[in-house]
Amino acid sequence: MNADFILAIGELGKEKGIDPELLFQAVEEALVTAYKKNFGSNQNVRVDMNKVTGELHIYAQRHIVAEVGDDPNEISLEEARKIDPRYEVDDIVETEVTPRNFGRIAAQNAKQVVVQRIREAERGMVFEKFSSRENDIVTGIIQRMENKNVYIDLGKAEAILTPNEQIPGEIYQYHDRMKTYIVEVKKTSKGPQIMVSRTHPGLLKRLFELEVPEIHDGLVEIKSVAREPGMRSKISVYTKDENIDPVGACVGHKGMRVQTIVNELRGEKIDIVKYSSEPDQYVANALSPAKVVSTEVLEEEKICRVIVPDYQLSLAIGKEGQNARLAAKLTGWKIDIKSESQAAEEAEQGAQEVGVAYEADED
CATH class of the missing domain: 2.40.50.140 (Nucleic acid-binding proteins)
Structure with a gap:
């Protein structure tokens, strides 16, 4: 294996953002496999590769034991001390076994392994980048x-x-x-x-975070998002700063900020409403653009009864119930909407029933 190949591994590692040492380690592991495959050896071997010149040496490793069994990777203490008198039991004896034509085989295997390891490393880096x-x-x-x-x-x-x-x-x-x-x-x-x-509510939230500096800086907070992708969405916004209009900040000058987001979502209509910790006010805001006359909150059932002007009923409910459905999803409350005339009729009917019951008790 020549010096140019070694230099190329180092340069390639730097270019791809991979530690060259990992590539050299992978090459050495591949050369061990190549040696065993091509020379039919079951021995434990170690590859020593010079990272400057590319010079290769293969060393067979044998474990020194007191009594040798059938394992070819074992050697007796007596045999080991013929090589070096300083050896003791449990030491490792290394003997060079580098084949004469191993350089060509090594180069072929090294190239394949480097390409594969770079591909794996790149996949790993891409995974880390996007999983985060x-x-x-x-x-x-x-x-x-x-x-x-x-x-x-x-x-x-x-x-x-x-x-x-x-x-x-x-x-x-x-x-x-x-x-x-x-x-x-x-x-x-x-x-x-x-x-x-393209349908996840998080897409809408992140688009507003990118487009509205006040949201990005934490001055305005998006409390909730409700979407029917491609049709209509509602978001509720809140701020602790009395000098900031959270809805106006999201809409932008002449509607520029929200229009950019509408364009990105190919015309999806977006209602921006002000969040309130008071459920009745929050529900009333969420039904925008409809105007609300009054609200009644039933805490236990988590229902909010809403009365709107007669001419606003269809607007409050929306096409196929869309406005009311999105408002309910946004606030987390069930919403019961009635017009003023419907509410008046129910109140009158209820009063008559009370009167009948009262008279019956008198009898």
Whole structure:
């Protein structure tokens, strides 16, 4: 094995960010295997490789024992002391057994092992890099579509966007640049498998953290997120600083900040509401853009009864119940919505029932 090969291993290790010592160690292990395979030896052997010149020496190792059995890796104390009188039982005797044509075999095996070890090390580094970024956003370029899966190039790795994690109706085109949310990073025999999502609520949260400096700096906090991907989302925000409007900070000047996020999500509507520790106020805020007349909180059942103006009822409920459903998901409360006229009718009907019951008691 020549000096140029040794130099190349060192340079390659530095270039790939891998400790060259690990590559040299892997080469030595491979050479031990190559020796045993090509020369039919069951002996324990050690490879000594000069990391400057590439010169190789193979040494057979035998264990000194008081009584020799059938193990070819054992040697008697008497035989060992013929080699060196200083040997004692349990010492190791080394004898050079380097074959004359071993250099060519060594070079072939070393090349294969170096390539394999570099590939394994690169996979390990990619796994470490992306596993530490779980629950974070990555930007990639759509590489291909196969079996409804979208494969996204992240540079040194490839992410998979499965059908379940795709926004309904969203169109994915080759070479489009797109942000996704890392859900999970798995180790596989073919390298790290990075699973990403476009539907996860965390994607919306991280987009706001990236776009709104007040959230990034911790001045404004996102309390909750509710999404129906591709259709509509709601987020609730809060701040302890009385000089900051948390909703306004997220909306941005002329709606620029929220519009950037809407564009990234291909038109998904986003309602930003102010968080409140008072459930009745929080639910009222969550039903935005509908206006609420009054609320009644039933703590034990965790139900909030809401009354809205007649002309606001359909807005409060939303198309196919979407607004009320998202508000309930956002706040964690069941929401019972009625219009003012419905509430008045129920109150009147209830009063009549009380009157009938009262008269019956009188009889």
